[in-house]
Amino acid sequence: MSLAxxxxxxxxxxxxxxxxxxxxxWLVWVERKSAGRFQxxxxxxxxxxxxxxxxxxxxxxxxxxxxxxxxxxxxxxxxLAPTMVLAPAMMCLATIPFSETLAARNIxxxxxxxxxxxxxxxxxxxxxxWASRNxxxxxxxxxxxxxxxxxxxxxxxxxxxxxxxxxxxxLRQIVEQQAGGFWRWNLFKVWLxxxxxxxxxxxxxxxxxxxxxxxxxxxxxxxxxxAGAFTEYASFSWGxxxxxxxxxxxxxxAVGTILFLGGWDSPLGVLPGLFWFGLKLYxxxxxxxxxxxxxxxxxxxxxxxLSWKILIPIxxxxxxxxxVMMKLF
Amino acid sequence: MEGSASxxxxxxxxxxxxxxxxxxxxxxxxTHGVLRLKLTMDGEYVTRAEPVPGYxxxxxxxxxxxxxxxxxxxxTSRIDYLSAMHYTHAFVGAVERAxxxxxxxxxxxxxxxxxxxxxxxxxxxxxxxxxxxxxGFTPLxxxxxxxxxxxxxxxxxxxxxxxxCYYRFGxxxxxxxxxxxxxxKDFVIHMRPRLDMxxxxxxxxxxxxxRLEGIGHISQETCRKYGATGPVLRGxxxxxxxxxxxxxxxxPELDFAVPVFPQGDCMARYLVRMEExxxxxxxxxxxxxxxxxxxxxxxxxxxxxxxxxxxCCAVEAARGRFAVRLVSDGGEIPYRVKLRTPSFxxxxxxxxxxAGLMLPDALAxxxxxxxxxxxxxx
Numbered sequence: 107m108s109l110a111x112x113x114x115x116x117x118x119x120x121x122x123x124x125x126x127x128x129x130x131x132w133l134v135w136v137e138r139k140s141a142g143r144f145q146x147x148x149x150x151x152x153x154x155x156x157x158x159x160x161x162x163x164x165x166x167x168x169x170x171x172x173x174x175x176x177x178x179x180x181x182x183x184x185x186l187a188p189t190m191v192l193a194p195a196m197m198c199l200a201t202i203p204f205s206e207t208l209a210a211r212n213i214x215x216x217x218x219x220x221x222x223x224x225x226x227x228x229x230x231x232x233x234x235x236w237a238s239r240n241x242x243x244x245x246x247x248x249x250x251x252x253x254x255x256x257x258x259x260x261x262x263x264x265x266x267x268x269x270x271x272x273x274x275x276x277l278r279q280i281v282e283q284q285a286g287g288f289w290r291w292n293l294f295k296v297w298l299x300x301x302x303x304x305x306x307x308x309x310x311x312x313x314x315x316x317x318x319x320x321x322x323x324x325x326x327x328x329x330x331x332x333a334g335a336f337t338e339y340a341s342f343s344w345g346x347x348x349x350x351x352x353x354x355x356x357x358x359x360a361v362g363t364i365l366f367l368g369g370w371d372s373p374l375g376v377l378p379g380l381f382w383f384g385l386k387l388y389x390x391x392x393x394x395x396x397x398x399x400x401x402x403x404x405x406x407x408x409x410x411x412l413s414w415k416i417l418i419p420i421x422x423x424x425x426x427x428x429x430v431m432m433k434l435f
Numbered sequence: 436m437e438g439s440a441s442x443x444x445x446x447x448x449x450x451x452x453x454x455x456x457x458x459x460x461x462x463x464x465x466t467h468g469v470l471r472l473k474l475t476m477d478g479e480y481v482t483r484a485e486p487v488p489g490y491x492x493x494x495x496x497x498x499x500x501x502x503x504x505x506x507x508x509x510x511t512s513r514i515d516y517l518s519a520m521h522y523t524h525a526f527v528g529a530v531e532r533a534x535x536x537x538x539x540x541x542x543x544x545x546x547x548x549x550x551x552x553x554x555x556x557x558x559x560x561x562x563x564x565x566x567x568x569x570x571g572f573t574p575l576x577x578x579x580x581x582x583x584x585x586x587x588x589x590x591x592x593x594x595x596x597x598x599x600c601y602y603r604f605g606x607x608x609x610x611x612x613x614x615x616x617x618x619x620k621d622f623v624i625h626m627r628p629r630l631d632m633x634x635x636x637x638x639x640x641x642x643x644x645x646r647l648e649g650i651g652h653i654s655q656e657t658c659r660k661y662g663a664t665g666p667v668l669r670g671x672x673x674x675x676x677x678x679x680x681x682x683x684x685x686x687p688e689l690d691f692a693v694p695v696f697p698q699g700d701c702m703a704r705y706l707v708r709m710e711e712x713x714x715x716x717x718x719x720x721x722x723x724x725x726x727x728x729x730x731x732x733x734x735x736x737x738x739x740x741x742x743x744x745x746x747c748c749a750v751e752a753a754r755g756r757f758a759v760r761l762v763s764d765g766g767e768i769p770y771r772v773k774l775r776t777p778s779f780x781x782x783x784x785x786x787x788x789x790a791g792l793m794l795p796d797a798l799a800x801x802x803x804x805x806x807x808x809x810x811x812x813x
Contacts, residue, residue: 145576241457330795401642403570405795408645
C-alpha cells in the first residue's frame with residue numbers, strides 16, 4: 107500500500123458514495139427497462155441512447171423540487187431519517203470485498219457488522235413514519251417494525267448456519283474458503299447441509315422482506331397507504347430513501363453472493379474476480395426485480411405468518427441438521 | 436395525535452378503544468376515481484366505513500327530463516363509461532318498448548356482439564386495475580393490450596373508443612363491415628389462450644389466492660338488503676342474470692351459462708368475472724355464426740313521442756343490473772327518467788361488509804366490487 111491510510115480511506119469513501127449514487131441511478135434505469143420488457147413496452151427511450159441518460163434527468167428533476175417540511179411534523183427527525191437510512195447501508199458496503207483486492211476495510215467481524223448496521227434501516231423508516239405525523243405514514247411505520255423484526259429472526263438463523271460452516275465472520279476468508287471451482291461454493295455444499303438450496307431461498311426471501319421489496323412492500327403499499335412512510339417526503343429527501351432502498355438491496359445481494367455463491371470466485375477460471383462478483387450480484391438483483399414485476403403484494407398477516415410459522419421452523423431445522431451433519435462427518 | 440390522558444396507557448377495560456379516522460379519497464390510488472371513504476380505524480382494523488359519494492354528480496336524470504329522447508341518448512354512455520353499450524341498450528330498449536318499435540334481427544345480433552365485446556373490455560379494465568390495487572403491476576398492461584383490440588374493433592364501426600352511441604331507437608346507426616366480423620372472430624380465437632395465460636400467471640398464484648380467498652365475505656342476505664347485482668351477487672351464489680331472468684334482445688336464442696360461485700369472498704367475485712369473459716366469448720362466437728342479413732334499422736318516426744305511461748327496461752351491464760324507467764306524459768320530453776345503476780347498490784353494502792376487516796382487505800373488497808364512480812353519482 108503506497109498511499110497513506112487516511113488518503114486511501116478518503117478515496118474509498120468517495121468511491122463508495124459515487125458507487126451508491128450511480129448504482130442506484132442506473133439500477134432504476136435497469137428496473138424501468140426490465141419492467142418495460144415484462145410488460146411488453148419499451149421502457150424509457152427518449153433521453154440518451156435507449157434512455158440511458160434518464161437517471162440524470164430524473165435526478166435533476168428530484169433535486170429541483172421544493173424541500174417541503176409539513177408544519178405539524180417533527181422537523182428534526184423528518185430531516186434526519188433519510189440520512190439515517192442511507193448511512194448504515196454505506197457503512198455495510200465498506201466491508202464488502204468486491205474482489206481479491208477491492209475492499210474499503212476488511213474487518214474480522216464483517217458479517218456481524220453488516221447485519222448490525224443493516225438493522226438501523228428499521229429504526230430510520232420508523233422515525234420517518236413517526237416524524238411525518240401522517241396517518242398513512244404511521245400505519246406504514248408500524249408495519250415496517252413488525253415486518254423487519256419478524257424477518258430478522260429467520261435471517262439470523264440462516265446466517266448462524268452459514269457461520270457454523272465457514273467458522274469465520276471475516277467476509278474475505280468466507281470467500282477464500284469457497285475458491286477453486288463452483289462445486290466448492292457454499293450453495294453446493296450439500297454434504298454439510300442437504301437443505302442448502304432451501305437455505306438460500308430462505309435467505310433470499312428474508313432479504314426481500316428486510317429491504318421492503320415487492321411482494322413484501324408493506325411499507326410503501328401505494329394502493330393502500332399512498333406512499334407509506336415516505337408520503338410526506340419530497341425532493342431529494344425522498345430521493346435519499348430511494349437510493350437507500352437500492353443500496354440496501356446491493357448489500358443484501360452482495361452478502362448473499364459472498365455467503366452462498368462464492369463471492370468473486372470464478373467458476374471458469376477466466377476474467378477478473380470483480381467481473382464475477384458483479385455478475386452474481388446483478389443476477390440476484392435482476393431476480394429481485396423479476397419478482398417485483400410478476401407477483402402481487404402479500405397481505406400483512408400472511409407475511410407475518412410466513413415468517414413465524416414457515417421460515418423460522420425451516421431455518422431452525424436447517425440449523426439442527428447442519429450441526430448434526432457437521433458433528434457426524 | 437391528541438395527547439390526552441387516555442393515550443398514556445391507563446388500562447381500563449370498559450374504556451372504548453381509541454380510534455382514528457382515515458380518509459381514503461377523493462384522491463387516493465385505491466378508489467380509481469373521486470370516491471371518498473371515511474374509514475374509522477382501530478389500529479389497522481376498519482370499524483366503520485362511510486362512503487361519501489357525490490364528487491362527480493352530473494344530474495343525468497334531470498338532464499333526461501328536459502330534452503327529447505334522442506338528445507339524451509349520448510348521455511347514457513357517460514354514466515358508466517366502461518360499459519357504455521349496455522347503458523345505451525337499456526335506454527334504447529325502454530324507448531322501443533314504449534314506442535312499439537321492433538329492431539330488425541340483424542341489429543339485435545350486432546347489439547349482442549358489441550355488448551359482449553364491451554363486457555369483456557370492461558372486465559379486462561377491472562382485472563388490470565384490481566391487480567394494481569393488490570400490488571401486481573404487470574397484468575394491467577397485458578389486459579390493456581387485449582382490451583386495445585376490442586377498442587379498435589368497436590372504433591371501426593362506432594367511431595368512438597369509449598363512450599359509444601351506436602344503438603338507435605329501432606336499430607343501429609350503421610351496419611358492421613366484413614372487417615369487423617373477421618376482427619371479432621380473430622379476437623375470440625386470440626382471447627381464449629390469453630384467459631388461460633391469466634389463469635396460470637395470476638389466478639393460480641398462491642400470493643393472490645391467499646390474498647383473496649375467504650376475504651371480504653358478502654352474504655346473500657347482505658346482497659338482498661342492499662340490492663346488489665351482477666358479479667357481486669353471483670359471487671355470493673345467487674344465479675341472477677338479467678339476460679336469463681328478464682330476457683331481452685336475442686339472448687334467449689344463444690347458449691351461455693351464468694357463472695355462479697357460492698363462497699361470497701373476493702375470490703368468488705374475481706372468478707365470476709374471469710368466467711364471464713369466457714361465456715361472453717361463447718356468446719360472440721354463436722352470434723357471429725347466426726348473424727342474419729337484412730337491414731339494421733327499423734322505420735322510426737322522425738319526431739319521437741311516446742304514449743303516456745310508465746316504461747322500464749333492464750339490461751345486464753358489466754357491473755350488474757342497469758335499468759331505465761321512463762314516465763311519459765305523451766310529449767316529446769319524458770316526464771321522469773329514473774336510472775337504476777348497479778355501482779350505487781354495490782357500494783351501499785360496503786359499510787356492512789367491510790366492518791372488522793383490515794385496511795388492505797377492505798381495499799381488496801372495494802376493488803372486488805368493481806365500482807365506476809360516475810355510475811354511483813350519475
